[in-house]
Amino acid sequence: MSDPQQRRILLARQPSGPLSADDFLLDTTPVPDPGPGQTLCRNLLLSIDPAARAWMSGPTYRDQLEVGEVIAGYTLAEVVRSDVDELAPGTIVATQGGWQEYALVDTTTLRPISGRGSLEDRVSVLGVTGLTAYFGLVRVGRPEAGQTVVVSAAAGATGSVVGQLARTLGCRVVGVCGSRAKADFLRDELHFDAVVDHHTDDLRAALAAACPDGVDVYFDNVAGRVLTSVLPLMNTHGVIVSCGSVSAYDGEQPASLRALPGLIVTRRLRMEGFLVHDFEDEWEQGEEFLAAELESGRLTSVHDVYDGLERAPEALIDLLAGGNIGKRLVRIASEEG
């Protein structure tokens, strides 16, 4: 009898410019055996994140992803075999399982995940995505009721949660997105106060019309042209929450930021970056808050799921091209436990 095999997806070459299918390689390899301190996990749901594109270009908050490595990614997985009693087979864990069917994980890094919500909710609105929105908005942006909050990539995983949370705080919420379908969704389903398509001819004018009282908090997922168009609308003591610069990940020429340092001085702006891991000690409290919002119906969980590991490259390429509405996931396997 041959060893059990698994499929995985490797970085085939150092990508330049927009990703293509040729940057990825699907291969087959034996399912590994866990050594001491290791747990064998079977990946169920894979989170597809724009940051994966940045990891391929150089060191960020993690080492650069090298050619030949399994593409990194956050997964929900079930335990197959572990030497720790608490991790019985079938236990659901959240981990950096990567783009593969099975992962060997350092047992000490496995964190319990909330039993609330569906698996999809747990990897999106109740997972790192929702926590990113929550801590970025509430702890870095700190908007007050009545203020105007603009969020870019508003139909994306993080942006769609940011906008909904800002509305529950009593803010006027303006979303920036890239298609008519997204705009309709944000207005009709998530009740944003206004939506601006960033493909419009005069983005600055469209934003100004949507923000008659200026902008108090800009939750920036994209940098680039949206950032430079929001900047002149920032109110005195406004805050730019720097969460991502996805416009730069996949080759867009960054718009000129020549006015930025001067505006930061004269309008006394604060532009501040964060990673959700900076707030790791408070995740549990954040999860509680988000679960309560979800259960009350004030927060809608929005997913966009592809089926099958082999579709992960397509799922990322399309995500970077702005194809998703809500959290982009790939279903690698179904729960057995």
Added chain:
Amino acid sequence: MSDPQQRRILLARQPSGPLSADDFLLDTTPVPDPGPGQTLCRNLLLSIDPAARAWMSGPTYRDQLEVGEVIAGYTLAEVVRSDVDELAPGTIVATQGGWQEYALVDTTTLRPISGRGSLEDRVSVLGVTGLTAYFGLVRVGRPEAGQTVVVSAAAGATGSVVGQLARTLGCRVVGVCGSRAKADFLRDELHFDAVVDHHTDDLRAALAAACPDGVDVYFDNVAGRVLTSVLPLMNTHGVIVSCGSVSAYDGEQPASLRALPGLIVTRRLRMEGFLVHDFEDEWEQGEEFLAAELESGRLTSVHDVYDGLERAPEALIDLLAGGNIGKRLVRIASEEG
């Protein structure tokens, strides 16, 4: 008998690019009479500030300075005539007296100034300049002992105070300046730990050598090329205090800030602007602190004084070209009181 006359300096034309003497006009006009609620002040010392160049280019935190107007500027003055008892002739006041020998000032805006230090100290290290350094460093930058603080325009009015205050907080202080004379002064007289000349061929490498542990707080007076060179050295959770962007005031092409939004995210930087007026309620406490530092000898007051109102244009032009060491002042008249 003819009315008493005064000299004043007006903006002769809208300047483009570097200032020249032709942008200014010296004229003579009668000394005005104070109306109800007004105080006639005789300007003694005029503060020459790089922001004056920005005021000529467009609205900032104040309206644009228009052609034909007296150049705006902060002065120490003595009261000549007032309808308020507390403002006896000879009382020293701090005000926006402008580039002229006499100014009519709304009496309610006249603020008492500390009696400590010389007139020069009161308009520099104990005045708005010192307060800018104090609140920007202590309240916005918030460096901790042992951290590395970089300050640009380090031999300038604000920078020279920032660096000295950072040293008293136990920080490693690295100054960026533009001449050998300034570098020597900062190292030998103000005891900076290291100094970098921004004219060096490889500014980034020179800064890296001066900051072996990276940069925790960058007090930015200039933006432009120094900002883009410091950026890659910023430590995680580092702070950029945005105090000025003098490099842009006088025509320098801003260096590319394309990496800025991405670095703010991955290093979780905070870039925050402020105006000293945001802390107006706490000025008295700040003045107390600075006066104590000055009297203890831990803080050195550094001035660079031109004599005569007619030299004010030259004093500003030279300041923007980086000619000053310490606070640039113009002595308009001597104290009579």
